[in-house]
Amino acid sequence: MASKEAYITGVGQSEVGVRLPRHPLLLTLDAAKEAIAEAGLTFDQIDGVFSFPGKSHGYLAFSPVGTDEIIEALGIKSKWQMGGLEQPAQLSAIGMAAWAVKQGICRHVLCFRTVYEAGGMADPAQYMPARSETVSGASQWTSPFWATSAACWTAQYAARHVHKYGLTRQQLGQIAVNGSKNAMLNPRARAITKEELTLDKYMDARMISTPLCLYDCDRFSDASTVIIVSAGDALDEIKCEPIRIAAMSGSVDRYSWDQVEWPAAYDAGRDLWTRTDYTPADVDTAQFYDGFAFLPITWLEGLGFCEKGEGGQFIEGGTRIARDGQLPLNTAGGQLGAGRLHGFGFAHEAVTQLRGQAGERQIAGDPRVAVATSGGGPLAAALLLTKD
């Protein structure tokens, strides 16, 4: 029954840049205005504001805008706000919004993710964490050994894949090469990708943490992405093509990357299909979190597009994941090609493709089913989006 369903209605995105002079709150406003206009709504119809995470006071560049600030700035009367880092992963903000509208708590929820990690570098005093004398919490188990970046943590999962299943750098490189190719056709990615990455250039790149090289790591950017989630019984209020959230899943493991046997993508991936009659064979395009190039491999395997261990073969040569391939992947460029939008870019692109509004990078054949994912290590969330 449609009234109990949740739909993505408006989607919006600010300019994506590197060291943008525009304040992150204003970037959020840009994205929100675009999403609201597309949905045909006004701000006074929004009654929920969700994000992942909320405002990060220690590391402001990572999450510079809180749900409370959006409620304040946009004059929203909100029934619910949610911005916890404790959610499964980035896209679970959209999943939780879907839950809120299905429960009848909210009618139209504004979900946003704003990042200012490139701009924050230019103004570290205001946006970056103060240098601490000591490390505590989860980082005390990694930082003392200079495993200070998620690159080092992800690298260890990737290295095991290389060792156990024979993943090659040529295979892994297809994720970055494919992302760059698609980013070249995405006007919003111009600040991030200026020329196409070749496999030769990828192979020559300097190593960060084996097997991950420079091009396996996404690039800091400044941007905001807004997704409006609406209740099925409120669709008469909107003016765009609604995209149904057909299923959602999440997984939260111990927040100790080194104590987790498999990334949470495997659990969240498996769970997604228990909540729908759709199967991987129905998916027309996949938008997989690629903060590091290895992560889409965990999603390909976790969601059952191939067997565990066979992700490398799946992307071999890059034809299967190309825009005209069997499973067009990260058609806007992903985070490797279009900037570290921190998950929300994948939902934005999935909706854009399903609506046939992706311009030059639009995939052929009237796509009807898309999957968007987010997260790495012990956190994962997935959304199945359909046009039906």
Place this chain on the structure above:
Amino acid sequence: MNPPRPRPRLDQENTAFWTGGAQGHLNIVKCGDCGQYTHPPRLICRHCQSENIAPDAVAGTGVIDTFTINHQPWAKGLEVPFVIARVALDGVAGVYLTTNIVNCPVDAVAFGDAVKVVFEEQDGVFYPLFEKVA
């Protein structure tokens, strides 16, 4: 000369782990009721929720479960490359340590290598690093 290692803030849960090296001990929290280990250290057993737990000096040997050769200097003056590894501890089922493999060239490290703990002291904190067992 490498910069000092980031220093853990010592508290009730973690002090035995970070200072056990003073006695040459690699301390992992063990449950007095179910006999299983909890790491990172917590105030209760993660298997049976018993509060009857205490640091236990384990063998300090293990095998390299996975590793990466890190080339990026994450801090000013940090010498690269170096190995970051996940070591599976012998006799401590399900417990892994993130650590560095030291005292050998980075390309001499392999999956499944047997390793043993060596402590590096810095201002009263004893960092458990591992070297290959000859």
